[in-house]
Amino acid sequence: METRRLGNSDLHTSVIGFGAWAAGKAGWGEVSENQIERAIHRAYELGVNFFDTAPVYGFGESEEVLGRTLRPIRDKVILATKFGLAWDDAGSIRNDVFRESIIREVEASLRRLQTDYIDLYQVHWPDPSGSTPFEETFDTLNRLVEQGKIRYIGVSNFSVEQLTEAAALSPVVSLQSLYNILQRDVEQGPLPHAAEQGIGFIPYSPLAQGLLTGKFNPANKPNPDDVRSALNPLFSEDNYEQNLIKVQKLEEVAESYGKPLGQLAINWLLANPAVSSVIAGAKTVEQVEENIAASGWKIAAEDVEKINRLFVTS
Numbered sequence: 086m087e088t089r090r091l092g093n094s095d096l097h098t099s100v101i102g103f104g105a106w107a108a109g110k111a112g113w114g115e116v117s118e119n120q121i122e123r124a125i126h127r128a129y130e131l132g133v134n135f136f137d138t139a140p141v142y143g144f145g146e147s148e149e150v151l152g153r154t155l156r157p158i159r160d161k162v163i164l165a166t167k168f169g170l171a172w173d174d175a176g177s178i179r180n181d182v183f184r185e186s187i188i189r190e191v192e193a194s195l196r197r198l199q200t201d202y203i204d205l206y207q208v209h210w211p212d213p214s215g216s217t218p219f220e221e222t223f224d225t226l227n228r229l230v231e232q233g234k235i236r237y238i239g240v241s242n243f244s245v246e247q248l249t250e251a252a253a254l255s256p257v258v259s260l261q262s263l264y265n266i267l268q269r270d271v272e273q274g275p276l277p278h279a280a281e282q283g284i285g286f287i288p289y290s291p292l293a294q295g296l297l298t299g300k301f302n303p304a305n306k307p308n309p310d311d312v313r314s315a316l317n318p319l320f321s322e323d324n325y326e327q328n329l330i331k332v333q334k335l336e337e338v339a340e341s342y343g344k345p346l347g348q349l350a351i352n353w354l355l356a357n358p359a360v361s362s363v364i365a366g367a368k369t370v371e372q373v374e375e376n377i378a379a380s381g382w383k384i385a386a387e388d389v390e391k392i393n394r395l396f397v398t399s
Contacts, residue, residue: 086132351379
């Protein structure tokens with residue numbers, strides 16, 4: 086599989102990365118541990134070397150599954166995790182990017198991932214209150230690099246202003262943000278800024294949590310307890326049917342290539358040279374194989390432009 090350099094680091098990530106949110110199981114329907122482990126193994130067999138998770142995914146369970154499964158090949162893969170979303174015994178989640186919390190989190194992640202270093206350690210979300218000084222957060226991260234506990238620093242869901250401030254304090258190598266054909270706000274600032282500054286860009290939710298696979302229709306919507314129904318505005322009552330109409334237009338383009346819609350959606354992201362690796366979530370071997378088949382071919386430039394015109398950024 087093709088690899089691309091991640092920003093100014095010496096990490097060369099597979100263009101398709103494995104998103105391990107579903108390995109935390111909670112909120113993703115029926116997910117068995119054996120199923121996830123087989124999916125992880127299959128991804129590696131097919132050339133995926135970049136595995137992304139976070140402590141909050143299943144309150145540590147995703148990291149545990151990933152660490153246990155990848156331990157025999159730890160030196161052959163790039164492990165990325167995050168910090169900044171802490172939880173209490175009741176499962177209540179809060180933003181916490183203060184020094185003490187970061188130190189606790191990195192130790193817990195190292196233990197769950199069964200490793201003594203993390204390749205890419207990312208701020209999951211910036212502090213929405215703005216009460217945490219960036220200097221404290223990134224000074225702590227710099228110290229973790231010096232200690233060898235993390236190799237590189239990344240950020241997630243940062244604005245241009247936040248990314249600029251962070252990069253002035255630490256050598257930030259990557260920005261991970263929501264980006265897909267239907268959700269393109271990052272094109273208005275963070276994505277071009279990252280490209281200009283030599284910061285690798287990692288899109289997450291490339292299939293809009295399944296909406297860009299074509300499997301949904303007016304009569305087939307995620308259950309109310311599904312994380313998509315609760316958190317993703319694309320699945321809200323006001324937006325769902327209108328988005329299905331947009332998806333139908335995309336299916337026509339996919340059919341012209343003889344490809345499934347999901348592969349077209351991922352390949353559209355890979356057409357952008359600023360994209361280092363697309364984080365594609367998977368629960369099964371079949372989903373892994375489908376995601377990986379989105380690489381190794383190219384959408385014609387005129388079709389990229391056609392898609393761009395169909396879904397102009399608001």
